[in-house]
Amino acid sequence: MTTDSDTMFTAAETEAMDLALAAALRGHRGANPLVGAAILGEDGRVLHVGHHRGAGTPHAEVDAIDQALDAGTDLTRCTMVVTLEPCNHTGRTGPCAEAVVEAGIPRLVHAVADPTENASGGAARLHAAGVQVHSGLRGERAEQLNHRWARAQGESRPYVTVKTAQTLDARIAAADGTSTWITNEESRAHAHGVRARVDAIVVGTTTVLTDDPRLTVRTPAGDQARGDQNTSSPLRVVMGHRDVPTAARVRGADGRFRHLRTHDPAVLLTELYEEGVRHVLVEGGATVVGAFLAADLADEVLVYQAPLILGAGRPSYPDLGIQTLSEALKFLPDESDGGSLRRLGSDVLWHLQPVPEARTPMT
Amino acid sequence: MTTDSDTMFTAAETEAMDLALAAALRGHRGANPLVGAAILGEDGRVLHVGHHRGAGTPHAEVDAIDQALDAGTDLTRCTMVVTLEPCNHTGRTGPCAEAVVEAGIPRLVHAVADPTENASGGAARLHAAGVQVHSGLRGERAEQLNHRWARAQGESRPYVTVKTAQTLDARIAAADGTSTWITNEESRAHAHGVRARVDAIVVGTTTVLTDDPRLTVRTPAGDQARGDQNTSSPLRVVMGHRDVPTAARVRGADGRFRHLRTHDPAVLLTELYEEGVRHVLVEGGATVVGAFLAADLADEVLVYQAPLILGAGRPSYPDLGIQTLSEALKFLPDESDGGSLRRLGSDVLWHLQPVPEARTPMT
Numbered sequence: 001m002t003t004d005s006d007t008m009f010t011a012a013e014t015e016a017m018d019l020a021l022a023a024a025l026r027g028h029r030g031a032n033p034l035v036g037a038a039i040l041g042e043d044g045r046v047l048h049v050g051h052h053r054g055a056g057t058p059h060a061e062v063d064a065i066d067q068a069l070d071a072g073t074d075l076t077r078c079t080m081v082v083t084l085e086p087c088n089h090t091g092r093t094g095p096c097a098e099a100v101v102e103a104g105i106p107r108l109v110h111a112v113a114d115p116t117e118n119a120s121g122g123a124a125r126l127h128a129a130g131v132q133v134h135s136g137l138r139g140e141r142a143e144q145l146n147h148r149w150a151r152a153q154g155e156s157r158p159y160v161t162v163k164t165a166q167t168l169d170a171r172i173a174a175a176d177g178t179s180t181w182i183t184n185e186e187s188r189a190h191a192h193g194v195r196a197r198v199d200a201i202v203v204g205t206t207t208v209l210t211d212d213p214r215l216t217v218r219t220p221a222g223d224q225a226r227g228d229q230n231t232s233s234p235l236r237v238v239m240g241h242r243d244v245p246t247a248a249r250v251r252g253a254d255g256r257f258r259h260l261r262t263h264d265p266a267v268l269l270t271e272l273y274e275e276g277v278r279h280v281l282v283e284g285g286a287t288v289v290g291a292f293l294a295a296d297l298a299d300e301v302l303v304y305q306a307p308l309i310l311g312a313g314r315p316s317y318p319d320l321g322i323q324t325l326s327e328a329l330k331f332l333p334d335e336s337d338g339g340s341l342r343r344l345g346s347d348v349l350w351h352l353q354p355v356p357e358a359r360t361p362m363t
Numbered sequence: 364m365t366t367d368s369d370t371m372f373t374a375a376e377t378e379a380m381d382l383a384l385a386a387a388l389r390g391h392r393g394a395n396p397l398v399g400a401a402i403l404g405e406d407g408r409v410l411h412v413g414h415h416r417g418a419g420t421p422h423a424e425v426d427a428i429d430q431a432l433d434a435g436t437d438l439t440r441c442t443m444v445v446t447l448e449p450c451n452h453t454g455r456t457g458p459c460a461e462a463v464v465e466a467g468i469p470r471l472v473h474a475v476a477d478p479t480e481n482a483s484g485g486a487a488r489l490h491a492a493g494v495q496v497h498s499g500l501r502g503e504r505a506e507q508l509n510h511r512w513a514r515a516q517g518e519s520r521p522y523v524t525v526k527t528a529q530t531l532d533a534r535i536a537a538a539d540g541t542s543t544w545i546t547n548e549e550s551r552a553h554a555h556g557v558r559a560r561v562d563a564i565v566v567g568t569t570t571v572l573t574d575d576p577r578l579t580v581r582t583p584a585g586d587q588a589r590g591d592q593n594t595s596s597p598l599r600v601v602m603g604h605r606d607v608p609t610a611a612r613v614r615g616a617d618g619r620f621r622h623l624r625t626h627d628p629a630v631l632l633t634e635l636y637e638e639g640v641r642h643v644l645v646e647g648g649a650t651v652v653g654a655f656l657a658a659d660l661a662d663e664v665l666v667y668q669a670p671l672i673l674g675a676g677r678p679s680y681p682d683l684g685i686q687t688l689s690e691a692l693k694f695l696p697d698e699s700d701g702g703s704l705r706r707l708g709s710d711v712l713w714h715l716q717p718v719p720e721a722r723t724p725m726t
Contacts, residue, residue, distance in 0.1 A: 169680045175686045303531060307693070307696070307713065309683070309691060312686075322537065323537065324538070329671065329672040348704060350531070
């Protein structure tokens with residue numbers, strides 16, 4: 001098992017890795033990293049390309065192997081090219097290293113090592129089983145692909161998705177409090193799909209007291225999207241010091257409710273991580289959203305925006321103490337998950353990644 | 364010359380009209396309507412499709428005829444299919460009816476009559492010259508295409524484009540007033556292209572006193588975009604009761620400056636129309652933008668939005684007295700001009716059309 005520079009690999013392997021990287025982007029980031037895998041025939045042609053579709057679904061390697069088995073490809077003459085070291089542990093799915101060995105694949109090239117304690121060791125397992133393993137092809141791009149996921153892993157906290165649903169003038173409710181519905185049916189269905197992929201949904205006490213949300217997943221595909229292992233709904237988490245009324249709908253009846261009496265997102269994330277939560281969806285209100293953004297604890301931001309103007313009402317974001325334009329919170333388009341900008345009927349979904357260096361300059 | 368229902372036309376003519384309608388959408392709406400034209404060979408094939416690219420550029424009919432002449436097409440055996448009755452007057456360009464006669468085209472099918480006093484009479488002119496003229500094919504769609512332009516014509520007022528450039532949280536300046544630059548270079552270049560196509564740019568006195576804008580067209584293609592006749596820059600118009608300082612840059616040195624001491628958009632539009640202005644660009648601030656939107660005097664809205672959050676500062680839109688969600692100003696995507704949503708680097712440009720029935724219900 002060696003780590004090599006890009007020049008140590010064949011042109012066919014490099015091409016296969018580029019396809020695997022592109023496929024990885026089609027996945028859903030969150031508790032799991034984006035991963036793509038390609039199967040390369042001995043004639044240098046890419047035969048199959050797989051990717052990971054989110055927590056609980058087959059990993060990229062298994063996705064590609066399944067395609068190969070369906071097509072009758074002789075895997076004992078193929079190379080597997082994958083953007084991340086195959087995992088070596090049984091989570092919601094079995095270890096990928098094992099699947100590669102069982103498939104009889106003689107050679108595997110991966111871009112970067114798996115940084116997580118649980119999952120790493122895949123390359124060693126493969127090597128021990130006699131598979132030729134090489135690492136480092138397109139390593140920089142593969143690292144970039146999952147750098148925010150890797151950071152969450154490194155900091156032992158859940159990956160954080162912040163979501164807002166607002167008008168063109170960034171209102172989440174009219175002056176009289178009405179907010180049903182600002183975004184359209186397509187946007188709401190999409191947002192429920194996002195809920196279905198996370199481990200916990202977080203809102204503030206103001207949202208509970210004002211809107212009395214259920215925070216459940218309400219989409220036909222909801223349960224399916226939870227994958228093969230975890231069919232329970234996401235944990236419903238209320239953040240803040242005020243009491244949550246006994247009758248609040250967020251409490252539900254399944255025991256999957258937590259009230260964390262803190263205003264500090266870092267404290268909340270630590271507690272949730274200890275409970276096994278790996279992907280948190282922050283849904284508001286403005287104070288809670290602002291707290292995560294200001295603390296640089298948002299890994300991605302989803303903004304559903306409807307072509308409406310209210311001119312007054314509850315804002316999406318709080319006063320963050322920003323005085324001048326250069327201090328603005330900055331974001332970049334996130335091209336994973338099908339592109340950074342999506343039309344949902346008349347609504348628009350922005351998929352953004354915070355640019356932390358903009359507010360904490362590197363020295 | 365007859366007006367017929369769609370069933371009176373051949374399948375080839377219908378197909379040609381659909382192509383012409385699609386081509387029309389590629390134009391720039393504004394002082395002139397969107398128009399497309401197709402040239403149909405005697406074998407029923409569409410040979411050329413033209414469209415109008417904005418005030419001062421060749422009309423759709425001439426665009427299609429030019430293509431035919433370049434290709435050596437024998438126009439004496441062709442039918443011209445056009446989404447609007449050919450004009451019969453000399454504005455920035457010559458009369459299209461004349462161009463069709465000169466080209467020797469024996470038959471012309473148009474979707475709707477030209478409702479404007481100046482331009483109408485084209486069909487009569489063609490008929491008098493011996494051209495077979497038929498009207499009414501896809502009439503409803505062609506009317507829909509230009510209904511807001513037709514409304515402006517009907518009300519004898521300029522066509523109004525409202526433009527804002529804002530953050531994700533709908534701010535046009537930070538708390539300390541800084542606003543240079545909220546949107547990126549691509550957005551600003553695009554906005555200057557829009558300026559280049561209009562007859563007048565309107566801002567409020569607050570904008571003048573706060574930002575001291577020049578309101579000039581600053582793009583390499585600016586002068587070209589003005590077309591072949593009118594190479595002067597757009598009229599710079601300040602709206603509001605407060606004085607415009609003698610040193611204000613908006614005054615310029617070319618005499619193309621007006622200060623209209625009114626808060627009523629209808630009054631302003633009437634005055635500008637009398638001065639020959641046919642397309643107005645409203646650029647802000649919030650009070651002026653709000654006045655046009657609330658009076659239902661915006662024909663289209665362009666929102667340049669940058670992925671920044673300020674959390675405080677000057678808002679894009681004023682308090683409009685809207686209390687509840689159902690009273691919100693509503694907009695629909697405007698699919699003309701290349702689509703209703705455009706990525707400009709990290710920024711997004713929304714092209715919207717107000718939905719007036721949402722606030723003034725038809726009875």
